[in-house]
Amino acid sequence: MTDSSIKTSQAANDESLRDQLRALLKDGLETEVEPRAYTHEQVLDIVARLQQLEESNLEEKLKTAGFTLTPYRHEDDEQACETCMYYQLHRKFCELPELMLPAEPQWSCRLWRI
Numbered sequence: 001m002t003d004s005s006i007k008t009s010q011a012a013n014d015e016s017l018r019d020q021l022r023a024l025l026k027d028g029l030e031t032e033v034e035p036r037a038y039t040h041e042q043v044l045d046i047v048a049r050l051q052q053l054e055e056s057n058l059e060e061k062l063k064t065a066g067f068t069l070t071p072y073r074h075e076d077d078e079q080a081c082e083t084c085m086y087y088q089l090h091r092k093f094c095e096l097p098e099l100m101l102p103a104e105p106q107w108s109c110r111l112w113r114i
């Protein structure tokens with residue numbers, strides 16, 4: 001496989017997975033939007049829970065991380081994937097090791113970090 005065909009196949013896989021995640025959230029999957037992970041302990045707790053999950057358990061990943069289809073607003077912050085340190089904008093992908101999921105720029109989760 002050439003580099004460009006690997007990239008094309010990765011983009012297609014990402015898009016398909018992103019569609020699945022969007023469908024779950026649009027269908028009303030209830031996620032743990034709050035409390036947000038503002039303290040070190042809260043981050044460690046959520047990350048530890050994510051580490052217990054099977055790689056393929058998308059629903060629980062979305063629930064535990066508190067995904068939303070729109071940015072979360074807190075005081076002057078607009079917490080969206082596109083402004084998160086874990087987001088790879090050109091691939092539209094969350095690189096937090098415990099998530100590693102495709103996501104839209106306007107989605108959000110409670111592990112958002114600037």
Ligand code: SF4
Nearest residue numbers: 081084087094109112
């Ligand atoms: S960690 Fe950041 S990039 Fe990943 S889903 Fe949460 S807000 Fe989006």
